[in-house]
Amino acid sequence: EVQLVESGGGVVRPGGSLRLSCAASGFTFDYYGMTWVRQVPGKGLEWVAAIDWNGDSPSYADSVKGRFTISRDNAKTSLFLQMNSLRAEDTAFYHCARNAGSGTHSRWFDPWGQGTLVTVSS
């Protein structure tokens, strides 16, 4: 069974940092690009960042560029999101998702993990 499980969320003060992880299983991880999408509770979805199969060509939403870094460890079948200089508006569930192919760009994402909640509050 293809599975993605996020971890690392929590409560952090504005200006703080968190590192999210996504453990992948049930498929050949290094065949696929990967993506992070966030969702404010009860609201819509926002694409955050994506990376290709080899860890090259990362891409970021303007809202997080310069603050967030996406990376992966294919040997450990894991995806990461390093989040620095966090703001209140970064509060959301963060989902990892598998791209349709090996590249950074993807026309859809499937499957998704259930998400980990990040709360930025003083």
Added chain:
Amino acid sequence: EIVLTQSPATLSLSPGERATLSCRASQNINIFLAWYQQKPGQAPRLLIYDASKRATGIPARFSGSGSGTDFTLTISSLEPEDFAVYHCLQGDNWPPTFGQGTKMEIK
């Protein structure tokens, strides 16, 4: 960035009825639109990709249509488990963007 507008925001229907959900793009996205279903506390589930292709394991009562700027998700006969939030996603133009969602509730 392409804006996707979903309508209606909320759709109140009964089991057995037909549901028609709309997603309109602010510019031409060819056929590169996907639909997702999301239930409370769960991850979004891919239903349709490339406007009309059903994802693996998705029942035949779900169908997608459209191209260019206007897209439709149709559920031919609602089952109780279909009451959820539905999102559309465009993958034609980077960055990918989502609609604001349509909540389907039991009437």
